Amino acid sequence: MYSFEYEYPVKVFFGEGSVAEKLTSQLDVLGGRILLTYGGSSAKKNGTLDEVLSLIRAAGKSVVEFSGIMPNPTWKKVQEGAELARKEKVTGVLALGGGSVIDASKIIALQAVNTASVWDVEINRKGSLDHPALPLGAIVTASGTGSEMNGGAVITNEEEKIKTGLFAPAARFAFLDYHFMESLPARQVLSGAFDTLSHALETYLGRSDELNVSDDVSLAVMKNTVDNIHRIVRDIHDKEARGNLMWDSAMAENGILKVGRVTDFEVHMIEHQFGAYTDCNHGEGLAVIQPVYCTHVLDAALSKLARFARVVFAVSEADDRTAAEKGISALYDLISEMGLPHRLSQLRMKDSADVLLTDETLRRVADSTFLLAGGPRKLTSDEVFQILRECM
Numbered sequence: 079m080y081s082f083e084y085e086y087p088v089k090v091f092f093g094e095g096s097v098a099e100k101l102t103s104q105l106d107v108l109g110g111r112i113l114l115t116y117g118g119s120s121a122k123k124n125g126t127l128d129e130v131l132s133l134i135r136a137a138g139k140s141v142v143e144f145s146g147i148m149p150n151p152t153w154k155k156v157q158e159g160a161e162l163a164r165k166e167k168v169t170g171v172l173a174l175g176g177g178s179v180i181d182a183s184k185i186i187a188l189q190a191v192n193t194a195s196v197w198d199v200e201i202n203r204k205g206s207l208d209h210p211a212l213p214l215g216a217i218v219t220a221s222g223t224g225s226e227m228n229g230g231a232v233i234t235n236e237e238e239k240i241k242t243g244l245f246a247p248a249a250r251f252a253f254l255d256y257h258f259m260e261s262l263p264a265r266q267v268l269s270g271a272f273d274t275l276s277h278a279l280e281t282y283l284g285r286s287d288e289l290n291v292s293d294d295v296s297l298a299v300m301k302n303t304v305d306n307i308h309r310i311v312r313d314i315h316d317k318e319a320r321g322n323l324m325w326d327s328a329m330a331e332n333g334i335l336k337v338g339r340v341t342d343f344e345v346h347m348i349e350h351q352f353g354a355y356t357d358c359n360h361g362e363g364l365a366v367i368q369p370v371y372c373t374h375v376l377d378a379a380l381s382k383l384a385r386f387a388r389v390v391f392a393v394s395e396a397d398d399r400t401a402a403e404k405g406i407s408a409l410y411d412l413i414s415e416m417g418l419p420h421r422l423s424q425l426r427m428k429d430s431a432d433v434l435l436t437d438e439t440l441r442r443v444a445d446s447t448f449l450l451a452g453g454p455r456k457l458t459s460d461e462v463f464q465i466l467r468e469c470m
């Protein structure tokens with residue numbers, strides 16, 4: 079194991095009915111005036127918004143609503159939220175949503191109490207943040223990102239055309255309650271599950287010493303994710319399988335798989351930049367890019383990909399190259415079984431002229447993709463461009 083420090087700040091409540099039973103016991107953490115953040119229309123339609131509002135009011139707290147946080151939340155939307163939080167003098171933030179709402183809420187909670195721009199400080203290294211964030215709680219309505227258990231927040235700066243991770247304190251508490259995820263459309267359930275698989279694979283493909291426990295846990299999370307994906311493909315309402323996937327998702331991104339090792343995450347970097355240009359669905363973008371990337375780094379990751387194939391997909395070949403190739407092929411089959419796309423051109427995207435998927439657009443995406451050094455080998459921008467072309 080490489081050296082590490084590990085501290086876990088989030089209190090997690092898992093189980094159907096946990097919000098109704100336990101949310102009020104946690105609200106004091108957020109103070110007396112709560113900013114309740116949520117997305118477009120799902121929480122209103124399925125009644126969970128009203129349920130949460132009633133619980134907050136019954137606990138004697140006042141509440142200010144901030145709605146309309148979109149998938150792939152923008153820096154502009156975060157600023158609106160922070161402005162409202164300041165104007166209304168809220169004492170804490172409660173996120174009711176998927177990764178997008180939780181991510182935006184983390185940065186709203188930090189930006190609300192700081193005058194320097196979080197984006198400028200963290201991305202452009204200008205100025206400093208002088209105050210700790212407002213406390214945050216999360217009720218997850220779409221699992222997959224694991225955002226409820228970490229301090230990362232992926233935000234799109236539309237002006238700079240960059241989608242990237244900012245950092246803020248993690249939520250103080252998080253609820254994973256199936257009741258709040260029941261209405262999630264099947265396609266989103268599946269793209270979230272692929273996101274989970276990709277997080278564990280991107281962690282596993284990073285650098286580590288041999289046979290460390292983090293790799294073993296990553297493989298177990300991937301195997302469990304794949305096993306339960308098969309179950310939800312058969313029955314999307316299989317609560318037990320959905321519950322397993324909810325916890326796989328949290329496990330993949332709560333930092334425990336990352337201790338004592340360096341992570342890869344180049345596929346995420348490529349998908350995020352493709353998303354900055356196209357606003358595509360995160361999990362679906364990963365489903366297209368991940369197997370193509372694995373083929374590109376095959377030589378450098380041979381033994382790791384072979385072990386992945388044997389543990390996760392029960393490939394039995396003794397030869398590493400054949401096993402690794404069969405593993406990638408099994409990954410393609412899984413994506414087909416899930417009904418997720420194989421081509422970038424099949425993703426749902428922004429309907430605007432500048433996202434025509436020409437070589438020029440792909441080149442811009444490639445040139446703005448962060449190139450990380452933790453994976454099997456560091457890519458060049460030209461290789462990212464090549465990968466994107468192959469994904470077409």
Ligand code: NZQ
Pocket residue numbers: 116117118119120121124147148149150151175176177178179181219220221222223224225228230231232258259260261262263266270273331346360361
């Ligand atoms: O806006 P509403 O109407 O709520 O609809 C949402 C949205 O359209 C809908 N939805 C959510 N809960 C629902 C529901 N519909 C019906 N019933 C429910 N219970 O689902 C759609 C997608 O929601 P979103 O939050 O965007 O999905 P996801 O959880 O996949 O989050 C994606 C974002 O998280 C970032 C991604 O890049 C993307 O911006 N990520 C965050 C990470 C992190 N913080 O650790 C790591 C990830 O790698 C990822 O990058």
Ligand code: ZN
Pocket residue numbers: 223273276277346360
């Ligand atoms: Zn992801």
